[in-house]
Amino acid sequence: MTHETTLTDDIFLLGGDLPVRRTGFGTMRLTDATGDGTQSGAQIWRAPADPSDAIRVLRRAVELGVQLIDTADAYALGESEDLVAAALHPYADELVIATKVGMVRPSPTDWVPLGHPAYLAQQVELSLRRLRVDRIDLLQLHRLDPAYPIADQVGALAALRDQGKIRHIGLSEVTLDELEQAQQVAPIAAIQNHYNLATRGHEAVLDHTTAAGIAFLPFFPLATGDLARPGSAIAAIADELGAAPSQVALAWLLHRAPNMLPIPGTASIAHLEQNLGAARLRLTDEQLLRLGS
Template structure:
């Protein structure tokens, strides 16, 4: 940042942080721990997230490296490796640094390695929060997110259980995962919502309206699977073109697009590699021009057209 004025330096730092719930300021690239399960050679799209990671020492090293390299937001869930992910985080990082926020999720059961079943019964949500408190070794969870809305239970009861935990001092902020604008509006009538965590990246854009809605209300949007996997990052693609122009990797460029998309976006890429971890964090230093952003933004239209064509063909 040589040659920059104090105002420019401050503006750049501000662009790199966001205050969750208005009071927990974190850097805008966190670390998602879903990949820290099973074995490192399993593809992300094939992972069952069922067993504690092997080798365990390597997973502990990656978590510690994340914090050492400036990550301030660690995201997990009670269903990852049946609580094993939360235990791993505590083993690696407890006692937690004052500026580290640990977020977890409840409301999803794992009857088998292939099943993810939402259960939103208030008593179950509260019980799972108690177990998360024990596994994370904390008295209050910084951010507790409802993993999925259970369609069999009134939303008011599910959000009400989270609000009860907040009122009891066991939860600081409440978040939701994979929700629509309408569902978020209903939840906001019951309790303050600090974050939304939906599937979103360059090629997966069905939640554009949610991004805009949360941005208008100061709610953090935490995209999972933020680095899209597909042909759009291949040779002669806009991602690779822009990556070469800014001196970055395609993964960094995809993350930079998210950071440019809206100031409330906090990507939480996961990896089992310390090298990829550092690479992902490097996206914070990449500034795209409006023209480069627009070129990358065009990928969404192309991907949507492909999906529509595939759907139409399948229906013939």
């Protein structure tokens, strides 16, 4: 394996003590609602009937230098965590496994936050079993549940951290006020919010995490919408760099802040290799200006 085909050594210290290369891998798209591999109308409800392709993608990601794998107990009702373990356990020392709890799936189309402290504790136990670990590197609260105080929800995870079952705590899709409330209860190592070149509604959260040394994991990092239409700035810059528009979108994220850890997901090895190639792109100040930086 030549250096040119692997990720660059652009390292972030997750939680201050876990070094990871900044481009990770998200497992949501390894699930398959249709059973035909097309992902058409995927509802993140079932693992593929034949997991061999998903296992190959996960192993290839690690071969190419990915050190952060992100999953959730709500992805395919826990089967995504099973896939991660089937592909990668026993885990390499440098591999960081992140998962999420706090979301129930009563049907293929429903995602319902549930933050009862006892439920969160139970789900962490189940994630530990499925991932085959004694401690989860990064446990994220999938969504805050408005039915319970933030202090109770984050406090439940802090108690599990004190028991040695969680190393670091993260939150997903939170406001700056919610993050600051959570920080009064326990140290927060990572935030996973909807953010990409076309969707920048969480700038205040991003700026806060950058200043505090908190990892920011943007989900849906490749969503560019009309920004990638023919003749657009992304398309033009992609042509200039000999890259795909999706690579430009990922490179922009990596340039946006030093604590940005994109976790693009795919069920295709070709797309995986393309996504990871974005880490080698270098955008000029003029190109960043054209992208709205």
